Amino acid sequence: MIEFSTWDILRNLLLATRWTILLSLVSFVGGGAVGLLLLFLRISKRKAARAFAKYYIELFQGTPLLMQLFLAFFGLGLFGIDVPAWLAAGLALVLWTASFLAEIWRGCVESIARGQWEASASLGMGRLQQMRYVILPQALKIAVPPTVGFSVQVVKGTALTSIIGFVELSKAGTVVTNATFQPFTVYGLVALIYFALCWPLSKSSQILERKLNVAHRNH
Template sequence: MIEFTTWDILRNLLLAARWTVVLSLVAFTGGAIVGLAILFLRISKGKAARVFASGYIELFQGTPLLMQLFLSFFGLSLLGIEVPAWLAAGIALILWTASFLAEIWRGCVEAIPKGQWEASASLGMGRLQQMRHVILPQALKIAVPPTVGFSVQVVKGTSLTSIIGFTELAKAGQVIANATFAPFTVYGFVALIYFVLCFPLSKSSQFLERKLNVAHRNH
């Protein structure tokens, strides 16, 4: 039997953690872009757009991420579209992230007093102009802490992609645990690496919350 040193285990886990980081970044960036689009639909004046957006949000928040991963991986290949695991994982995570970010941001937009909409409307601004110059700059300030906080969920969510065969931190942990027969050590390290990734995020979320509150300008 081959002997694995602790360093062997840790080194290989850290190499795999790169993919966790990449996948998290992809999911978060893509999710932010799609989420912004969903947000605009969700608060638009057209009823069809609002219904579509809230249906989207309900669907992706109301089903487990695991099922979404299965469906985008196995479902698409059943339809004859071969998707590699990384692509299926990316798509599912982006759509899932978008549904949560859209809803978080909607709350932030709605927290802006109605008077801001009325004042900017009475000055002749159109809806997009109001959003861009008056509402979003104020909503952004409130949105930063919960958005950064949610990014922790995205990082942890990437661990589910191991199920469809994408080799990131959790999957690497499985493989290495099977090879070394040292599951406790291996999964202990896996958990530790996730914690090291997530802890700064949740800390900075708390920090930003305090900082932006101090800077918050009342009217």
């Protein structure tokens, strides 16, 4: 039997970590773009747009991410598309991330005082101008800490893509375990790598919350 040193295990896990990081970035950026679109729909003046965004968010937040991954993986195949695991994983994670970011950002936009909307309307601004020049710059400041905080959930969410066969950190953990028969060491290391990715994000979210909250402290 081949002996594996801890370094062998760690090296292979770190190589797979690149895919976890890449998938997290893609999901977060893509989810942010779709989430922004959903945000506009969610606070739109049209009832149908609001309802669509509301049910979209309810649907994606009310069902397990794992099921969404399965549906993306098997559902796209129905349209005759040959679905590689990375595509299904990316698609499901983008849609899932978008639903959470849209809801987080809606909270931030709605926390802006009503008077700001009215004041900008009285200056003759259109809805988009109001958002662009008055509401979003203020909402952005409140939105940064919870958005950074949610990025932790995205990184952790990528672990589920191992189940549909995308080889990232968790899948590498399973593969390496099967080769080395050292589940305790391998999963322990996998957990530590995830911790090393997520903890700085959690911490910076907390620090940002304390720093950016200055303007709102005197309510």
